[in-house]
Amino acid sequence: MPELPEVETVANGVHQRVHGQTILSVWTSNKPQTFKSPPAEIADVLTGARIDRVHRVGKTIVVDLGRPLSKKLSSRPNPEQAKRVEGEVEGPASTQTPGPAKNAQFLIHLGMTGRLLVSTPETEVPPHTHAILTLRSGKQLRFVDARRFGRLSVATETYTGPGKEPLTIGLEDFIALFHGRRTPIKAALLNQALLHGVGNIYADEALHHAGIRPRRHAGRLTRDELTKLRTALQKVLKKAIKLGGSSVSDYVDADGVAGFFQLHHYVYSRTGEPCRTCKTPIERIVIGGRSTHFCPKCQR
DNA sequence: CGTCCCACCTGATTGC
DNA sequence: TGCAATCAGGTGGGAC
Numbered sequence: 001m002p003e004l005p006e007v008e009t010v011a012n013g014v015h016q017r018v019h020g021q022t023i024l025s026v027w028t029s030n031k032p033q034t035f036k037s038p039p040a041e042i043a044d045v046l047t048g049a050r051i052d053r054v055h056r057v058g059k060t061i062v063v064d065l066g067r068p069l070s071k072k073l074s075s076r077p078n079p080e081q082a083k084r085v086e087g088e089v090e091g092p093a094s095t096q097t098p099g100p101a102k103n104a105q106f107l108i109h110l111g112m113t114g115r116l117l118v119s120t121p122e123t124e125v126p127p128h129t130h131a132i133l134t135l136r137s138g139k140q141l142r143f144v145d146a147r148r149f150g151r152l153s154v155a156t157e158t159y160t161g162p163g164k165e166p167l168t169i170g171l172e173d174f175i176a177l178f179h180g181r182r183t184p185i186k187a188a189l190l191n192q193a194l195l196h197g198v199g200n201i202y203a204d205e206a207l208h209h210a211g212i213r214p215r216r217h218a219g220r221l222t223r224d225e226l227t228k229l230r231t232a233l234q235k236v237l238k239k240a241i242k243l244g245g246s247s248v249s250d251y252v253d254a255d256g257v258a259g260f261f262q263l264h265h266y267v268y269s270r271t272g273e274p275c276r277t278c279k280t281p282i283e284r285i286v287i288g289g290r291s292t293h294f295c296p297k298c299q300r
Numbered sequence: 301c302g303t304c305c306c307a308c309c310t311g312a313t314t315g316c
Numbered sequence: 317t318g319c320a321a322t323c324a325g326g327t328g329g330g331a332c
Contacts, residue, residue, distance in 0.1 A: 003325060033308075059326080112326055113310075128310080147309045149326055183303060191303095192327080199325055268325085289305060291323085304332080314322070 002110040003199030004166065005240035008056045010116055014141070015054035017118045021135040022050045022068050028152075029130040034145065036107075036153035045104050045154040046133060058161035058196030061116065063106035104156055111149025117142045163196035166233055174230045178218040185221060185229075186214035187288040198233065201268045202240065204293045206233035208267045213299045214285070214292045267293040 002010070026046045028039040035042060049065040056062065108116060117126075119140050125132070131143040131152055143152060164173060177194045178185070188194060189203040198206075207214050209232035212225055221229070243264075266276050271284040275295040285292050 006325080109326085111309095112324070145309095146311065147324090147326095149309070151327090181302085187303080190326090201325055288303085290326095302332105304330105306328105306330090308327090310324105312322105312324085314320100316318105316320085 002059060002112075002114065003202055004056070004059060004197030004237055005202070005244045007059050007061060007110065007197070008241055009244035010110070011054050011056040011061045014061070014116050014118065018051050018135060018139070018141055019053060020051065021137055021139075023047060023133050024136055025134045027132040027134075031130055031148060033148055034130045034150065034152060036151045042106070042131075042152060042154050046106060049104070051135075056197075057159055058163065058165070058192060059109060059199070060159065060161065061108040061110070062159055063108070065104045065106060067102075103158060104154060105159055107151075107153045107155055107159055108143065109151040111145060111147065111151065113147040114143065114145040114150030117144060161196045162192045163194050166195045166197050167237060169195070169230070171227060171230060175223060175226045178221060178226060181218040183218055184215045184287050185212060185218045186290075186292050188218040189233075190288065190290065197237075200290050200292075201265070202233070202236055204268045205236045205266055208293075208295060208299060209236060211299055214287055214294050267295060269293065 023046045026043040028035065028043060032039075045065070048067070050068045051063055052066040053064040054061065055064070108114070110116075119142055121134070121138065121140055123140075125142070126144050128146040128148075129142055129144045130148075130150075133141040135141065143150070164177070169177075178188055181188055183191075186203055186207065189198050189206065190200065204214070206229060210225065210229040212221065212229060267282050270282045270293060272281050274280065275282055275298055278295065278297050280295055280297040282293050283296055285294075
């Protein structure tokens, strides 16, 4: 489910629930595909770290980690951690507890079905759970992902994502992204190396709002059309974030996905239904292997 | 290098 | 009802 608005909603919800807390222990599943960094490294970096901030870059949830200054971390000492910390240079070792290097980050990509849940330990662990972080408050942060397209990793350098942020990119930069590209504009919008965060739903919705056919070559769109497209994209994403804020809170509680489908789509998943603007039936085609929905009358 | 296409997975829905 | 085929909001790698 997760495109930029969903990921932002989840990140904000998780931030509110867990920021400032220290990670006491980490459990990971044995499904190697889920882990882009070795599970042992993830556990090593996370254990003892403090969650300073949870935010979003593109479609990735970024957890900024810090090292708590305090004395007592865990009741059970961990020899591996102790060894690693000795080797670190910064700060007086006596006041540092184990944890990541400065500016370390925990990166979570939800893939198609990934969920981040904040649960009590008593809550039954759902099927397809791949990571559990136990926090000092006693709560657990759990990563659950049935389809296993999601990915977990740690980074030591600040993660900036593969492309530009759709919400903040300036007009000239936006126009330049598409210059000379022969690929359909729909495919270009999905290319995370250009804009990161835009997925199938919001690409279709933005193109409809801008009145542009999804098969148009990106490089042949006029300045005027690209100006409209940027405005439409930002408007659609912002509106979805606003709606998501209230309806997706369940993502981080117990039961996941409830509610986000209330979103007011104009074309996505509305094949054959009347266009909300002109009543013409919405058409579905395939571009780059992705289903694509548009109004043949409103979009040219 | 840019673009296309498929594999990677499980589960929900559709169709026979 | 049962079961197989189809489809799903994402991405990375190999083919062209």
